[in-house]
Amino acid sequence: MVPLWMYLFVAAALFCIGAYGVFARRNAVAILMGIELMLNAVNINLVAFWRYQTPFVMSGQVFAAFVFVVAAAEAAVGLAIIISIYRNRRSVIVEDVDLLKW
Amino acid sequence: MQECIDIFNTFAGCLTASGADPGLAQFLSILLGVVLVAMGPLVIVIFLIWVERKYAARVQDRLGPNRVGPFGLLQTFADALKLITKEDITPAGADKLIYNLAPIISVVSVILIWAVVPISPLHIGADLSIGALYFVAVGSIGTLAIMMAGWSSNNKYALLGAFRVVAQLVSYEVPLVFSLLVPVMFAGTMSMQGIVEAQLGMWFIVFSPLAALIFFISTQAETGRAPFDLIEAESELVAGYNIEYSGMKFGLFFAGEFLHVFTNALIFAILFTGGWLGPFVYQVPALGIIYLFAKGSIFYLLSLHLRNTLPRIRIDQLMSFNWKFLVPVSIANLILVAFLWKVIQLIGLLPGPENASDFLAHLPAAIIMLVGNLALTVVVLQMLRNVGRRAVAANAVSTPANAELDDQPYSLPVPH
């Protein structure tokens, strides 16, 4: 089997790629996609630790399943907000949504 | 370590016995299995297209293909040759990569289902512990292919068609999954092989005919067959999401759809009518293939018959039929079946593993389940009739006498 740290390596890399997407992209939908990548990276970690450390305690898999639930809820509400913003301001660029900025 | 008994069932063992590395032998045997499972459907689809055309022709009082080969059996080969030699057009402004990827994904999403189709007591691509879930998951990839095709064609008809299709497919996935849960609950496993073996004494269609009916309707909608063929409603959308496709790429969508219908018929046979189960199947496993395909063909022909005899319904009727009728009924059915099943278990009517193959031992449980299902059906039909009457009454009051009921927006197809 592949050693555990390789899974952690892949997860960390995916997390940072997602984080870069969140930090650097202008389009709100692209930012949402970055968040999905980060959530997936977390899931890889959860399942990998479950498999290598505690294969008979279900917490790891259960927690990963809850991440799915949260991701689905987040995507639904997030995209609804984006569409609503687009309708009101004709833009999905996050820099244009600056009412709370000085 | 496997041994070499006969080449069909212990291929890896035979390779090892003849001096191959065990890991390599395992890999080769899996590879061979994958190729066989993926090629089988592609061979079958050639004859499915012939069956479909012949059947449609007979319904419409025509002869159908009858020139190429005996009974026109080779017509599909001629058609395929024609499609391959046709000019392959990629529209200007199309997204080339996605445009070319979409038909492949469309076919692959159907072929992937065959990995969990058990064709005999011994033969299945992969007896996953999550087989039923895998079927749903892989099916959802087909939606993606349609979305990609519709968007990348750079054509407004294609995009409109794709939007409608995705709305339809995503909606009908809900009752599909709810009715799929019923046999999974009966069998206590999501493994396809396990579901088949659990029907040794009694087919699940007897336990819950309502779930079977909902599953059948949903699969009919999932494959976009009449009366749900809004996917390529020629008279409204020109041809729907695949309007820009030509040559063999169109052929792939076409083949994928035909294969999907047959695959769903097989899955129906597996989930509700015992798959490969039949007399002497454990003595001669090869018989299982015949039983499965015979059962599947019956449902396939039923689907063909519906396609050729029913008119298309409208998009709003399609959606309200799903959300106002199928989804509530499937949820109610699931709850009812779960409750009755638990009651039957508690009062000990369910036969144990020692007489799992005894038909009579299952009879009391089956009668209770059947009565429950029928009661639910009657209640649902009564509610529908009330709704229909109210709609008719409201329509008569609010609109002029010559207006038809169908002009009412978002009305159910009303049983008179």
Next chain:
Amino acid sequence: MEFNIHSIVFLIFSVITLGGGLGTVTSRNLIHGAVYLIVSLFGVAGLFILLSAPFLAAIQVLVYIGAIAILIIFAVMLTRSMTRMTEIYNRQWSLSLVVSALLFVLLLVGIILPVWGPGTANAALQPSELVATTVDLGVAFVDGNQFVLPFEVASLLLTAAMIGAIVIARDRD
């Protein structure tokens, strides 16, 4: 690391995952980005299979690819004029690159390699032959001593999210 089929498959899925991720954050066209995202999520599903969590892999395909990715593509199309932008990154993209790279190096050098990396006591950690099955996962969800309360809360969250999404996205007429 020994060289066998398992590690080759791991390598393939990792490359798919990371390549898809890179494509997602760098592609100019958002629809392409969504397709790359799907590729990446497929890779993650493959990793779940390798980690003997087939249920999560199927859910990954069903929820992420069948629902979330489709939703994202829908959102991209509904905000269509934004599909092709001349400038896809904001002004702080170079800083973001540095921060993300630093974060990765920090994770790698600070935690993963010293605690789990080769040469440490944890490196020899091997997954057990036996592993909990999907049945155990299902039992854990509905067992009164385990996760039944979070499970119910999750369903409540989904309901709330569904209602919220409809309310927010609804067109006022």
